Amino acid sequence: MKPKKIAAAKARKTTKAVSSKSKAAKKITAKKPAARKVAAKQVKAQAPTAKNIAYDPQIIEKKWQAKWEADKLYRAVIDERKPKHYALTMLPYPSGDLHIGHWYAMTPSDARARFKRMQGYNVLFPMGFDAFGLPAENAAIRDGIHPMKRTYQNIERMRKQLKSMGAMFDWSREVVSSDPEFYRWTQWFFIQLYKAGLAYRKMAAVDWCPKDNTTLAREQVIGENRVCERCGTPVIKKDLEQWFFKTTKYADELLRFDELDWPQTVKTLQTNWIGRSEGASVHFKTEAGEDIEIFTTRPDTLWGATFMVFAPEHPLVDKVTTPEQKAAVEAYKAQAARQSDIEREAADKEKTGVFTGGYAINPVNDERIPIWIADYVLLSYGTGAIMAVPAHDERDFAFARKYDLPIVPVIQPEGVTLDGATMERAHEHEGVMINSGPFNGTRATDEKGMANPAIKAVVEWLEQKGIGRRAVNYRYRDWLISRQRYWGAPIPMVYCEKHGWNPVPDDQLPVLLPEDVEWKPTGESPLKLHPTWKNTACPECGEPAVRETDTMDTFMCSSWYHLRYLSPHYNKGPFDEKEYNYWMPVDTYTGGIEHATMHLLYTRFFHKALRDMGITEGNEPMIQLRNQGMVLAEDNSKMSKSRGNVVAPDRLVEKYGADTVRAYLMFFARWEMGAPWDSQGIEGSARWIRRTWILFTDPSTTLRSAQDEPIAATDETKKNLRRKVHQTLRKVTRDFENFEFNTIISSLMELMNEMYKAREAGAVGTPEWNEATEIYLKMLAPVAPHIAEELWTHQMGKPYSIHQQTWPKYDEEAAKEDTIEIPVQVNGKVRDRIVVAADASEKAIEATALASPTVQKFLEGRPPKKVIVAQKRLVSVVV
RNA sequence: GCCGAAGUGGCGGAACAGGCAGACGCGCACGACUCAAAAUCGUGUUCCUUCGGGAUUGAGGGUUCGAUUCCCUCCUUCGGCACCA
Structure with a gap:
């Protein structure tokens, strides 16, 4: 105790008694049970008094919310006399109702923004809606309600719910990404990126439902057999010309986090997502006459490359395949295409492949090596083809053993002699180079990239010889912007037979979404089906031309919304420079960890690209980032409408008031x-x-x-x-x-x-x-x-x-204590607690501790071997 | 498989920088008030105990006078990536 x-x-015992104002009440602080009873009765007789008002959050919360709003208490206005603090929390998608998760994300963020404000900062804490997106379009297809109508109804409802939080949002700065005055600038940014050479078109595969004639988002493809959510038809891959942003141009800079106070987990996630690997690009000739570049992280093992493997979809496969192997290759290609991504990517899957009959020449030793195809090589990574070094790569080793391909060790670990015929696994670690011509005897370490002396030496040699060069490869892909949808910002580009693709001139922005559209139950984009919308004039020659009918990924909107808050109604640019100079960068950004790789990388890319165009300043848009966790349902499962276990904040506010919900x-x-x-x-x-x-x-x-x-x-x-x-x-x-x-x-x-x-x-x-x-x-x-x-x-x-x-x-x-209680340990166990003056010397503390009878008892007459006085926190006696 | 985070009472969690493990709250038990219930208030609440004490922060080891905290090995849960050349 x-x-x-x-x-x-x-x-606590006396609290009740004190609720009386009588003189008797004062006496009972002496807490005699009988007296307390009397006092309690008196309280009852008097209650309720005029002063003793009940707590009614419904009344006071509405009252103050109205007054704060009327007084514009939370308007954030530039004030050069005060330091600024831009606190930002991720804006919601207008799904219809505010979720307890929104409250969990926003109210602590609000509390902190308020704290900063009381500390003397001029705080900007805005709110808005990420209003474009698929759910509204799906609802339109299902129920025939126009996405615009539904979205704006939802926004109205959610705005009201947001206001019930009593947060210090500056509503005069609200932005809605589906407002033309917002997406006009989304389109403008697209054009800036296009003009800066950061937007380009290329073919890319989408998931396509052949029956509905429409693109499907990832979540619309159902189950392991990958069928269309609407009609159950098996989904196919279809190549479409689409718009991309060159995010990879900034990959290296995106890996630098030195200006950021971000959680380590987010930095790690982004680093892995970008997946930088250093190595070499090496030029191989094939006997079919076509050359091919491959990427390798282990150029030091080039002499051990005994075959090559192409991805089955690789465009060169047909060229290198000999007539005798054609049937086998075609069959393998067909079965690879039939497999779902999930099957293909199963880690424990046995390696399979087929010989093409073609050969390549290993450029370092002019060896003739066979070209195979196998689905363990991915078209999407590197160049879609590899040199296989079975002695030093597990996957290549498994493949070589299965198909009885030669294995030549070129890195010899210390004290072991590797033999290609008998080795049981690939040796992926350090050693000394052998079988490698001029490099025999060179030490290869476990270091990656140019830090490894063997790799460095070989890369320099490759460059000298002109057969290869230092190269860096990324897992990260360029950002696919195009969506074959209606409810998004139209991509402001026009195609003319003569002049190709050109941006819509600034004075014609925004390219408005037509409102008179119809939805087919199949989900085909109404923009494509609209009779007149896409017809326009070429900005170059004025001749008839057509608009791009694809709209933009909504991550585009969320990549710059923090800039629109600066001046939501400004019409000379995406934001007012004055506001930018005062408020940016965002000081504190809060939101869910699920946005670690997509949204947050896109936003950083966007900012850096704009910086290089002279539109923004500084290297990073958001300096400090913090992620909140998730509120789970009471049974520890995820909350979801389908499970019926969602907690509705509205009802909590009704029952307890917003203050209690916030506090909890x-x-x-x-x-x-x-x-x-x-x-x-x-x-x-x-x-x-x-x-x-x-x-x-x-x-x-x-x-x-x-x-x-x-x-x-x-x-x-x-x-x-x-x-x-x-x-x-x-x-x-x-x-x-x-x-x-x-x-x-x-x-x-x-x-x-x-x-x-x-x-x-x-x-x-x-x-x-x-x-x-x-x-x-x-x-x-x-x-x-x-x-x-x-x-x-x-x-x-x-x-x-x-x-x-x-x-x-x-x-x-x-705040200082006068006396402190210090535990005393004898042989590591707490045996007593002594009370000493807060400013007692270590000597005095030691003396008091040793004088304690309890301590003496545990010493059992033995002299202490050692006495440690730990900074007024603890005395440790060792015997 | 690789990378990362986390494991503390019945539950959520606390413990500044290696120094009293379990703050604060929920729940539970008992009591007060009440005709009764709710609310409120009070007391107790890690486990074992021969009432001396002993054990205890996922498991095992290590460093230290002293470890929830640092190091090593392992287990479990969650998240990310997933044949990345």
């Missing part, structure tokens, strides 16, 4: 981790908010301070209260900085419990009490903005608004 606990318990979301889990929802758990937060209300409104507080009664509190009580206040302030300040919301709430709960205790001890009306109430409410303000405002402005009569107050500074001196 800890002394702390006893004290707290005592405080901050309290119930580590923010970055998330946790299952607990419908009982929220009662605890509701209780805390209610007890806060009672602490400030109960007659035992309000009347006591009004009556100027003599102060009963001892100096010690007052000092303890002040200490707790400043300790809490120190902790809450630090926790806000670090996004540790759960411990902010628990610290505030502790302080509140302490304040109840202090009230019992007669502290109401003292300067310490008044300071405690002020600081408590200021710390509460970012968490529970409504109740804090009500208690501050209305109940205590302090100047409106609490949200314009400055964050208090903690007093280090006041």
